Amino acid sequence: VYWLMKSEPDVYGIDQLKKDGRTFWEGVRNYTARNWMRDQMKVGHQVLFYHSNADPSGVVGIAEIVREAYPDPYAQDPKSDYYDEGAPADRWVMVDVGFVEKFAAPVSLAELKAEPALEGMEVTKKGSRLSVHPVSEAHFRKVVEMGRAKGRPVRAS
DNA sequence: GCCAACGTTGGC
């Protein structure tokens, strides 16, 4: 299974992931996204890393799942922006993701929309807001091809 | 900053 995960670069971008090597993906508070993370994500799955609210928004590289879903402690922390008052400890989960590669330049949303081979890809649809969702293998491969065509990517060492 | 799309909440 392949995935797309969105993050605002001002909050946590691909450069930070490259620097950190891996991170925990806290703060998902949408049941559909939660269910995919909890029920379907497995270690080793590849992820398109997407920058939203960016200039340009688009896929900036590849990450991978390095730890499967476990409870998100921020949901229990009243001081956190992600606090969910009264939520049972197992309501919200997070996964850990590792850096794989950063494209030489983003594959912008405009380019994704313009590519016929990516027709139907979730992120190209109007009103697509889900921050975590699966991507078909064909779409994943195509986006990676487009990203690598931008120049030599930076890979994890 | 605007606004369309969507998910969630809460009154009934």
Add this chain to the structure above:
DNA sequence: GCCAACGTTGGC
């Protein structure tokens, strides 16, 4: 269970 109101996401 319906649905209007509200909050959030995210492109532009």
